[in-house]
Amino acid sequence: MTSANAATQAPRARVERAALELFTSRGFDAVTADEVADAAGISRRTFFRYYPTKADAVWGDFAAHVARLDALLRSAVPGAPVLGTVCTAYADVNDYGPADLPVLRQRMRLILTEPALQAHSQLRYAEIDRVVAEHVARSTGEDPSGLLPRLVAASTRAAATTAFAAWLADDRADLGVQLHRAFDELATGFPSLGD
Amino acid sequence: MTSANAATQAPRARVERAALELFTSRGFDAVTADEVADAAGISRRTFFRYYPTKADAVWGDFAAHVARLDALLRSAVPGAPVLGTVCTAYADVNDYGPADLPVLRQRMRLILTEPALQAHSQLRYAEIDRVVAEHVARSTGEDPSGLLPRLVAASTRAAATTAFAAWLADDRADLGVQLHRAFDELATGFPSLGD
DNA sequence: TTGCCCGCTGGCACTGGGTGCCACTAGGTT
């Protein structure tokens, strides 16, 4: 049983809220794990049982995120254009309700600006890349470790990350729109470059 | 004076050699900074004066690498296609002589496979992305922090990294060829996907 | 009810990366 019941879910949510607040106000490096644990009302030891590293407290339940992306890609129409499918999956999996957007902004701002979190993100992205590369491999009949699947995975993820950054930089921007703009450029060989 | 004289350059080279050997044979995490320092004949304290982090010992003089890439991009033909310029610059800056290839493989294998180094690499890549985004901004008249420059920087760097991985996976592959293959796919909207 | 087991928690001690501080030394200056 991996899903948490009420008794374990409440503390986790408290920890994540405390972590986001503390990291946002004082910076990731300046906040110790003890402080986050204290603010959440748990011990330091328990904190590191919830999250393997301090950085993971920022990411919430990322494994579920990856699993949803994987499910979306596996349920995609077989013959559909690959990049379109990947873009739609990225957009769907990041289609948060208005109530969740502030927290998402807070989370992404930390991940994209704090060096330690920026570094850590590479490890999370690798999980996404694996799922996308496997989808491309299924669609094209290639090996998931071949150049094309890896290239599509890495560059679409680069596009998604860039879209997130653009979304963050503009308070009124829509995340789905930014994602489509980035993917469109990518899929058509960057027509805006005007070569 | 940032350039090192003979008295400081020799120890640095010894440290990098020792680090590469130890990390390759026993794994990055299993080797302590003390062991690297001992193997190089310096103290732990001096090691951390040479390299701000243990991971940086793997990267050699990366600032010079970025500076060379920047110089190549700034000296590029003004009207030339942007992606082609970036690809050529990537290929030129990574055009090592046959004698240096074994060390390059060792270095890249570590960076691409060791999780801690994979995470750290994001911080180095950010420096590259900045330089590339500025080049795109100069070429198109946009703001370096806009969507297109950042997107081109992130996706070309993704292509380069993927090319490195493909090169690593095949002992007989040529790095320049892999780079061009990846960039060609990227520049033409991934024709191999067959959409 | 009693005794047992089990999952979660917290405390403790330890390793290792990274840093600030200070003392020492070697080489060059006046």
Add this chain to the structure above:
DNA sequence: AACCTAGTGGCACCCAGTGCCAGCGGGCAA
């Protein structure tokens, strides 16, 4: 000879992360 400076090493410290063990509470069988 007194002096400055750059590089080095030792030391103490902070903090992330981990293994180990003790305690605690809740279910469950006898």
